[in-house]
Structures are given as structure tokens and as C-alpha cells.
Amino acid sequence: MLEIAKLSVSYGRVRALxxxxxxIRGEGVVHGVIGPNGAGKxxxxxxxxxxxxxxxxxxxxxxxxxxxxxxxxxxRRGMARSFQRTSIFQDLTVREQLSLVAxxxxxxxxxxxxxVMNLGEYLDEKAGRIAYGVQRxxxxxxxxxxxxxxxxxxxxxxxxSAEETLNLFLHLRALVRERGIAAVVVEHDVDAVFACCDxxxxxxxxRHLATGAPAxxxxxxxxxxxxxxxxx
Amino acid sequence: MxxxxxLxxxxxxxxxxxxxxxxxxxxxxxxxxxxxxHLVSEFVLRLGVEGLLLGMLALSVAxxxxxxxxxxxxxxxxxxxxxxxxxxxxxxWDLSPTAALFAAFVIVIVYAAVLGALIVRxxxxxxxxxxxxxxxxxxxxxxxxxxxxxxxGADGLVVNFQGAIFGLxxxxxxxxxxxxxIAWSAAWVLGLAVYATGRSRFGAILRAVRENEERMRFxxxxxxxxxxxxxxxxxxxxAVAGLLHVLNSxxxxxxxxxxxxxxxxxxxxxxxxxxxxxxxxAGGLFFAFAQDExxxxxxxxxxxxxxxxxxxxxxxxxxxxxLIEAARRRTYLAPRRGEAP
Numbered sequence: 345m346l347e348i349a350k351l352s353v354s355y356g357r358v359r360a361l362x363x364x365x366x367x368i369r370g371e372g373v374v375h376g377v378i379g380p381n382g383a384g385k386x387x388x389x390x391x392x393x394x395x396x397x398x399x400x401x402x403x404x405x406x407x408x409x410x411x412x413x414x415x416x417x418x419x420r421r422g423m424a425r426s427f428q429r430t431s432i433f434q435d436l437t438v439r440e441q442l443s444l445v446a447x448x449x450x451x452x453x454x455x456x457x458x459x460v461m462n463l464g465e466y467l468d469e470k471a472g473r474i475a476y477g478v479q480r481x482x483x484x485x486x487x488x489x490x491x492x493x494x495x496x497x498x499x500x501x502x503x504x505s506a507e508e509t510l511n512l513f514l515h516l517r518a519l520v521r522e523r524g525i526a527a528v529v530v531e532h533d534v535d536a537v538f539a540c541c542d543x544x545x546x547x548x549x550x551r552h553l554a555t556g557a558p559a560x561x562x563x564x565x566x567x568x569x570x571x572x573x574x575x576x
Numbered sequence: 577m578x579x580x581x582x583l584x585x586x587x588x589x590x591x592x593x594x595x596x597x598x599x600x601x602x603x604x605x606x607x608x609x610x611x612x613x614h615l616v617s618e619f620v621l622r623l624g625v626e627g628l629l630l631g632m633l634a635l636s637v638a639x640x641x642x643x644x645x646x647x648x649x650x651x652x653x654x655x656x657x658x659x660x661x662x663x664x665x666x667x668x669w670d671l672s673p674t675a676a677l678f679a680a681f682v683i684v685i686v687y688a689a690v691l692g693a694l695i696v697r698x699x700x701x702x703x704x705x706x707x708x709x710x711x712x713x714x715x716x717x718x719x720x721x722x723x724x725x726x727x728x729g730a731d732g733l734v735v736n737f738q739g740a741i742f743g744l745x746x747x748x749x750x751x752x753x754x755x756x757x758i759a760w761s762a763a764w765v766l767g768l769a770v771y772a773t774g775r776s777r778f779g780a781i782l783r784a785v786r787e788n789e790e791r792m793r794f795x796x797x798x799x800x801x802x803x804x805x806x807x808x809x810x811x812x813x814x815a816v817a818g819l820l821h822v823l824n825s826x827x828x829x830x831x832x833x834x835x836x837x838x839x840x841x842x843x844x845x846x847x848x849x850x851x852x853x854x855x856x857x858a859g860g861l862f863f864a865f866a867q868d869e870x871x872x873x874x875x876x877x878x879x880x881x882x883x884x885x886x887x888x889x890x891x892x893x894x895x896x897x898x899l900i901e902a903a904r905r906r907t908y909l910a911p912r913r914g915e916a917p
Contacts, residue, residue, distance in 0.1 A: 393794070419796035431791045433784050444780055445795045486795060 345370035345494060345526050346392065351401035353384070353391050360387040362550040363401065369543070370493065370526040374517050376541035376558075377530045380571050383547040385530040386428055389496050392528075393425045394418050405494070420449070422493035426483045426500055428530075434472030438463055438482055441471065442489060449490030460519055461485040476503050484512070488519070495520070495527040501536060509533050513540035534572065538562060546571060609760045613753040621752040623864050625824060628759040630844050631860025632766050632817035633837070636810040638845035638856040639770050643779055644806050645786035646696075647704045649838050650711030654814040656833030657714055658684045659822030663735040664726050673737040681815050688811035689804070696803040708835065715833035732829025735822055749823040762820055766813055767853035773809065774852075782806055843880075847887050849894020858896050 346368040353361040361384040368375050377385050390396035392403055394415040402411045410418060433441045442463075446454035458464055461481045466474050471482055484500055500516070501509030513529070513536045520527045531537050537544060538558040546553040546561060548570045554561060561567055612621055633655050640646050661680035665671050671679055695706040718727040727733060737746055748754045773779055785792050785799045792799050822828055831837070840863060848859020870879035891898035 395790075395794075415793040416796050416798055419794055425794060427791075431788060431794075433787050433791065435787050436780070436784060440780060441784065444777070444784060447777070449796055486791065490796065 345406060346528075347402075347404040348388075348392065349402045349404070351388070351391055351403065352399045353387050353396055354399045360384050360550050361391060361398075364388065364547070364550075364552045366545060366552060366555065368494070368526055368528055371524050372521040372526075373543060374513075374520050374527045374529060374541045376537035376544040377528060377547065378532075378534055378537055378544060378571065379547035379553070382549070383571075384550040385547055386498055387550075388547065389425060389498050389528070389530055393423060393496055419490070419492075422490070423496070424487040424490065424492035424494070425496040426487045426498060428498040428502060430476070430479045430483045430503075432471045432479055432482045432486060435470060437468050437470055438474070439467040441482070442467075442485060445486055445489045451490045453491070454489050457485045457488045460488065460515060477508055480504060481512075484516075491523065491525075493525050495525060497527065497529045497531075499530055499532060501531055501533050506533065506535070509536045510539065513537075516540070605760075605764055609757040612756055618752050621756050623868055624861065625752055625755055625759050627861035627864030628763045628857065629817055629821050629824070629860070630840060630864055631848070631857035632763055632820070633814055633841040634844035634848065634856035634860050635763075635766055635770050635853060636813035636817070637838075637841045638850035639774065639813070640806060640810045641845070642850050643774055643782040643786065644803055646700055646803070646807075647842070648707040648807075648810070649704055649835065649842070650707035650709075650714075651810075651814050651841050652835070652837035653711035653714035653833050654684055654688065654811050655818035655821065655837060655841075656828055656830075657687075658815045658818040659735065659828035659832060660718060660727060660733065662819060662822050663733050663828060666735075666737060668726065673739055673741045676737075677741060677819055681812075681819065684815045684818075685808060685812060688808045692804045692807035692811075696807050697800060708838075711833070711835065711838060715830050715835075718830055718833065730830060732827055732831075735826045735828060737826075741823070746826065750826055755824050759820060759824070762816065763857050766816060767857055770813065771853040778802065778805070843884055845894075847884070847891075847894055849891075849897035851893060851897050855894045855896035859894060862895065 346366075348364060348366040348368075350363045350365060351361055352359065352363050364384070366388075377388065379385050387396060391398045394410075394413060394417075398411060402409055404410065405418070405421070405423060410421075436444070442454060442457065446452075458467070461484060463478070463481060463485060466478055466482075471479060474482075480500065480503060484497065487495055487497065497516070500512055504512065509531075510533075516527060516529070517540045529537070529541065538561075541558060543555065544558050544561045545555040546564075546567045553570060554564050554567050556564070562572070612624060616624075633651055637648055637651050640648055658680045661683050662676050665679045665683075666673060666676040669676075669679070691710055695703055695710075698706060717723065719729050721729070723729075739745075741749075744754075744758075749758070781792075781797065781802050785797070785802055789799050821832070841860075844859035844863040845856040846859070847862055848857065849855030866883060867876060867880065870876045870883075873879065887895070893901060
């Protein structure tokens with residue numbers, strides 16, 4: 345579904361992403377991306393979703409080169425994302441923001457998202473007044489509206505407890521499988537990633553280190569040395 | 577079903593007060609249109625007309641500020657500019673007053689669209705400075721020696737017109753008692769148009785763009801066009817106010833295009849309250865009467881400055897916003913979602 349070819353992103357003289365090659369399969373696959381701070385995980389998501397222009401390389405989505413396409417274009421073609429720092433509309437109620445996006449994307453079944461993200465009791469609350477954990481769920485809900493084919497989530501567990509993160513991941517995995525879509529999840533909580541992802545990619549210093557099933561990644565000496573350490 | 581079925585339907589409960597509010601509004605409209613001409617002097621009525629015109633201009637400034645988070649300092653260039661265009665299209669193109677009215681309006685809308693296309697993409701500070709620059713260019717442009725034949729330079733332009741506009745003669749527009757109902761009706765129409773636009777889906781999109789432009793783009797929205805449409809819309813409101821102004825005063829001068837008129841509109845919207853349609857119009861009326869009162873003491877600018885500071889500190893939501901808030905606290909009314917009336 346998504347092919348990333350020799351993708352590089354530089355911030356001035358710093359190379360945040362260095363010729364990364366990666367293929368993300370669709371159809372119910374949750375693909376985790378892990379790595380130490382500064383590995384280029386969020387930059388990878390930014391480059392794929394159009395938030396950041398790559399210095400070189402290409403992004404192909406469902407066979408089409410989308411490297412220079414706008415953010416809004418990608419979203420309308422089914423590529424949605426959430427953010428590391430909650431990015432919602434603080435001054436709108438949960439209902440207002442979800443219905444605004446649902447109407448724009450023509451998603452008549454957007455009510456499903458409310459159930460999946462368990463937001464029913466917060467619909468008429470202004471988003472800025474609800475608990476942070478619920479705000480994170482609104483952020484993910486905004487990405488889920490429009491029945492996207494590819495979901496890219498940047499640290500969806502940030503600010504949540506380990507238990508909340510695991511629950512969110514389990515919910516997500518169930519949704520991805522039910523809808524037959526693909527999800528790429530950048531996350532620091534390695535346990536949640538290994539428990540819920542079908543494939544895991546490890547980045548280190550902007551380079552692709554390894555991709556494989558969770559068990560393979562846990563046992564990979566390069567990954568243990570660069571990131572997991574003795575805790576693995 | 578619960579949430580599933582109800583998501584796309586806003587939970588606006590129809591309150592039992594709505595018919596009462598409509599009846600009161602109709603009564604207020606009729607009373608406001610007819611009573612002042614019988615109750616107050618022509619001088620007071622003239623001040624009231626000035627206040628309403630300023631209020632309509634403030635309405636345009638407040639809408640852009642509230643919905644798009646953009647402060648425009650060039651509203652007067654539209655307000656005064658459309659008056660110049662009205663006069664020039666009549667004299668140079670031999671248009672009838674009604675045709676000149678429409679021609680001036682269309683030219684201003686095209687100008688606003690071109691200017692907006694260039695500047696709405698910028699950040700709010702740059703936008704404010706660019707509207708100021710564009711406004712100043714227009715206000716100094718009318719004084720250029722090469723345009724003196726058309727604009728009469730710093731002397732201003734007397735706008736004489738023959739014939740009727742919508743059945744009304746020049747004398748009707750110039751007479752405060754006869755013009756007051758026109759200005760009052762226009763203020764209501766523009767106020768309701770601005771209110772309805774703010775409450776519409778377009779208004780919600782604008783507020784969402786103002787609040788989190790990036791999230792809007794990542795939700796599949798283009799963010800440029802809504803801002804451009806909003807900019808053209810508010811300039812349309814300012815142009816209507818400007819046309820009414822020139823019909824009433826039958827005179828335009830560089831002062832009517834200047835920064836002071838733009839800042840007066842901004843101050844009026846802050847004093848009245850920028851959150852809805854009533855606030856800016858009330859602010860315009862308050863400003864006009866306060867200016868007259870301060871002028872009588874000979875310290876217009878000083879007292880105006882003091883009044884602005886006091887109002888903005890004591891009533892950060894403006895007079896109307898403050899009164900609504902106080903009434904809510906007193907009557908334990910639940911705060912309403914969305915914007916103030």
C-alpha cells in the first residue's frame with residue numbers, strides 16, 4: 345500500500361532521515377516504528393503525510409507517486425494521521441469537530457468512530473475542557489473519520505498510562521483488522537508495540553535498522569545494541 | 577444508536593424562549609426604525625446615523641477578527657473608497673445613481689478579492705500590516721496630483737446625484753429623520769447576515785482554520801479559500817456601509833479612507849463586543865455619542881483613550897458581552913454553545 349524509496353529529510357545540515365526504504369502492507373496490518381530519540385520516527389511520518397518535504401527520495405501510495413502532493417489531497421485519498429502533541433480544535437465541541445470533518449469527507453457512518461473511541465459522553469463538551477486522555481482519543485478519532493485506508497499515528501500513547509496505551513493499541517488493532525486497512529504507529533512504549541503490532545521497523549539516527557515480526561526484532565542483536573539494550 | 581445516529585445532528589435544543597425572542601426582535605426592529613424620528617432631535621438622530629454606519633463597519637472588522645483571527649486595519653479604504661468610486665462612475669461613466677452604486681460595489685469586491693488573494697495566506701501580524709499598507713496606499717492615492725480631476729485631492733469630493741435610488745431621492749438620504757430607518761434596517765440586515773454566516777458550516781470551518789490550521793489541512797480541508805471568501809465577505813459588508821455613508825453625507829474626503837476610521841471601527845467592535853452582531857453595532861453607537869460628549873469638553877482624544885482603556889479592562893468581552901455574562905450569572909442561565917448573539 346505504501347512504498348518509501350530512499351527517503352531523506354534534512355534540517356539544515358542535520359540529516360534527520362537518511363535514504364530510508366520501507367514498504368507498508370495493507371489489509372489489517374499494524375506496523376510499529378520504534379527507535380531512540382532523534383531516530384527520525386516522527387520525521388518519517390511527517391515526510392509520508394506531506395507535513396515535511398523530503399530532500400530526496402519518493403513516497404508511493406497505492407502505486408501513485410505522492411511525494412509532492414498536498415496534505416489535504418493525501419487526506420482525501422485516504423491517508424490520515426494523528427500527532428505527537430494533541431492536535432484538535434480546543435474551542436469546538438467534540439461533536440462539532442467530528443461532524444465538521446465527517447461532512448467534509450462524506451462519511452455518513454462517522455458515528456462508528458465515536459463508539460470505537462468511546463467518546464459518546466463527551467460529544468457536547470468543548471474539547472479544551474476534557475481530560476488529556478480523552479483529547480488524545482479525539483485526536484485519533486479525527487484521523488479515523490472518512491474511513492481512511494492508511495492510518496499514521498504519532499505516539500498515540502503519549503501522556504497516557506501504560507494500561508491506557510495498551511488498551512488504545514488493542515482497540516486500534518481490532519479496528520484495523522475489522523476494516524482491512526493499514527496502520528503505522530510510532531511509539532515509545534515498546535511493550536505495547538511488541539504486543540499489538542504485526543510488523544515492527546526500527547530506525548536509528550535517521551537510518552533504517554531492521555524490519556520484521558516482533559519476535560525477530562526482539563532477538564535482533566543490532567536492535568538490542570542500538571535501542572532495546574538488556575531490557576529486551 | 578445513540579451517538580451513532582446523532583453525530584451529524586447538532587444538539588441544539590429548541591428552547592421555549594425562541595418565539596418570544598423573535599417577537600421581541602420584530603418589535604425592537606419596528607420601534608427602532610420608527611420611534612427615534614419622533615422622540616429625539618435631528619442632531620441626535622444624525623449622531624445615531626453616524627454610530628450605525630460606524631457599527632456596520634465594526635461588524636465587518638469584528639467578523640474577521642472573531643472567525644478568522646485576522647485583524648484588518650484597512651477597512652476604511654473600502655468604506656471611503658466605495659464612495660469615491662460611486663461618485664467617479666457617475667460622473668465619468670455617465671451611470672445612473674443606481675447603476676453607479678452596483679458598479680462601485682462590484683469594483684470594490686474585485687479589489688478585495690485580488691488583495692485578499694495576495695495577503696490572506698500570510699500570518700496574522702503580516703496580514704494586519706498589509707491591510708494597513710494597502711489602506712494607506714488608497715488614502716494617499718486619492719490625493720495624487722494626477723487624480724485630482726477625479727478625486728479633488730485633499731478637498732474631498734461633493735457627490736451630487738440626480739434621480740432616484742430604489743425610489744428615494746438625494747434629499748431623502750441626506751435627511752437624518754428619513755435616513756435613520758434606512759440605516760437601522762441595513763444594520764439589522766447586515767447584522768443578521770453576519771450572524772447567520774458565523775453560525776453556518778462556513779463559519780465553523782473558519783473558526784476551525786483559525787484555531788488549528790494544520791489539523792484542518794490534515795482533515796482534508798483547503799484553508800486558503802475559506803479565508804479569502806471571508807475577506808471578500810467582510811469587505812462587502814464594509815462596502816455597503818460605505819455606500820450608505822456617501823448617500824447620506826453626499827461627500828467623500830481622504831479622511832473617510834484614513835487609518836483613524838479603521839481604528840475607530842476596531843475600537844467600536846472592542847467596546848461593544850466582537851463576539852456577535854449586536855456588540856459591534858452597539859459599540860459604533862456608543863462610540864459616536866461618546867466622541868460627541870468628549871468633544872464638548874475639548875479633550876476628545878484624551879478622553880477617548882481613557883474610555884478605551886477602562887472599557888477593555890472592565891469589559892474584556894465588550895459592553896454587550898459583559899451584559900450577557902452578567903445576566904447569565906444573575907438568572908443562572910446555562911452558557912450557550914458557540915458564539916454570543
